[in-house]
Amino acid sequence: MASSRALRLAVFAIVSLIGGAALASNPALVVEVESGRVLHAERATDPWFPASITKLMTTYVALDMVRQGRASMDQLLTVTEDAAALPPSKMAFKPGTQVRLDNALRIIMVKSANDIAATIADNLGGSIDGFAAIMNDTARRLGMRESHFVNPHGLPDDRQQTSARDMAILARALLREFPDQEYLFHIGAIQFGRRIIRNHNGLIGRYPGADGMKTGFICAGGFNVVASATHQGRRLITVVLGSPSANERTMKAAELFDRGFSSTGSFFNPGLEELPASVLQSPPNMRAVICDRRGPVPEEDDAAPAANVDAGASAPNLFSSNVLAFAGGAAAEAIRRTPLGPRGAVQPIRVWIGLNPPSESDLATQAAEEDAADQARKSKGKKSAGKRGAPAEPKVALPAGAIEDGKDKAGIAGKNGRATLSLKPVSGADITKDSSPAAKSQPPASVAPAKAKADGKKPVKPDVKADADAKPATKAN
Numbered sequence: 001m002a003s004s005r006a007l008r009l010a011v012f013a014i015v016s017l018i019g020g021a022a023l024a025s026n027p028a029l030v031v032e033v034e035s036g037r038v039l040h041a042e043r044a045t046d047p048w049f050p051a052s053i054t055k056l057m058t059t060y061v062a063l064d065m066v067r068q069g070r071a072s073m074d075q076l077l078t079v080t081e082d083a084a085a086l087p088p089s090k091m092a093f094k095p096g097t098q099v100r101l102d103n104a105l106r107i108i109m110v111k112s113a114n115d116i117a118a119t120i121a122d123n124l125g126g127s128i129d130g131f132a133a134i135m136n137d138t139a140r141r142l143g144m145r146e147s148h149f150v151n152p153h154g155l156p157d158d159r160q161q162t163s164a165r166d167m168a169i170l171a172r173a174l175l176r177e178f179p180d181q182e183y184l185f186h187i188g189a190i191q192f193g194r195r196i197i198r199n200h201n202g203l204i205g206r207y208p209g210a211d212g213m214k215t216g217f218i219c220a221g222g223f224n225v226v227a228s229a230t231h232q233g234r235r236l237i238t239v240v241l242g243s244p245s246a247n248e249r250t251m252k253a254a255e256l257f258d259r260g261f262s263s264t265g266s267f268f269n270p271g272l273e274e275l276p277a278s279v280l281q282s283p284p285n286m287r288a289v290i291c292d293r294r295g296p297v298p299e300e301d302d303a304a305p306a307a308n309v310d311a312g313a314s315a316p317n318l319f320s321s322n323v324l325a326f327a328g329g330a331a332a333e334a335i336r337r338t339p340l341g342p343r344g345a346v347q348p349i350r351v352w353i354g355l356n357p358p359s360e361s362d363l364a365t366q367a368a369e370e371d372a373a374d375q376a377r378k379s380k381g382k383k384s385a386g387k388r389g390a391p392a393e394p395k396v397a398l399p400a401g402a403i404e405d406g407k408d409k410a411g412i413a414g415k416n417g418r419a420t421l422s423l424k425p426v427s428g429a430d431i432t433k434d435s436s437p438a439a440k441s442q443p444p445a446s447v448a449p450a451k452a453k454a455d456g457k458k459p460v461k462p463d464v465k466a467d468a469d470a471k472p473a474t475k476a477n
Contacts, residue, residue: 188346
């Protein structure tokens, strides 16, 4: 058995080198769901910081507990104070709020809400540590050799790690063991009240046949994705770790899918369990490549290209997982079947708090509360702008019945103030000058310097510093 395994790995590596596809860059892997055969592997067993793809394991544990009868999909989970205090991305529900498990799973798969992932852990595992212990037991049972979990959401922790191989094992287990819950991984958007929250997965609605699964990002780990797609009845899983931007993550995954669907597995393609161990003992820290550079810190919806700098790559050798790449033939070249266009329209799936879906009157009450909160924020913003003497911020037009998903401070959603819907500015005629009393009471800009000069004092420049929250919304990728 051992000699057969070594022969298969050696032949696959040699043919891969002949095919010229041994890239030895950031971790990546392509595997057939049905057979478990590996079609492509770059650094597939290198330890890596998972970020929010951790939530795939959180989902597996929850679904497994439901399967065992230890939980139910309509079970109410209570948001704890510790969960509510976690940083974005989050839903910002108040402590004591109750949400059903099925809604919680939809939220963490689409919104990637850390507070809801922690709520699942607190309620099903008794505590974060208790749930993490279940995650690690599950990982060992599934054969995930490089994975160790300490939290259910993927927020930075040096002790939390995984690998491309392990994530492919997990993704394959989710798809094969829980076919009735497969919809969780390809929800294009969710709707809570009037908030429309779109999935961060840039393949859904853009790559033909893309049908899941989860993205993740932290500075130390870069942009990660575990994705699935089906073409002509054949389903593949692709894992990409450590990309420098969300856009490059999406493009690399699409290219790997193209190559995978253009190749065919054989006896010489190893199984996931046969991939050789990495020489690395701990994950490389990608912060210097991803975040410690000029320009704004990238975020989950960032679409700006960036230099793909290899972090911690070693020279390839025939028995390293670096070089188990596509084996020659038509798959040696990227074949773009269909260019990735803009995301198509999606039908949001409604989520709610409490046991039962909201009635029409409940929705009307919630809409009124959202309107009141929105007006209060606008009034506060105008008053603040008037005190500074700054012009009021231009408005944007929202689709009927929807509101921007953006600012966590206000208890709305999102971690970066970006809109999840395409917003268009209102025409110039709809933008009015600030007419607040504070603004009217300010003297013209020419008066203050003139008076100061008459008093023999040095003129003081008016304060025109822009409000940090007044940046225009950026269209999400």
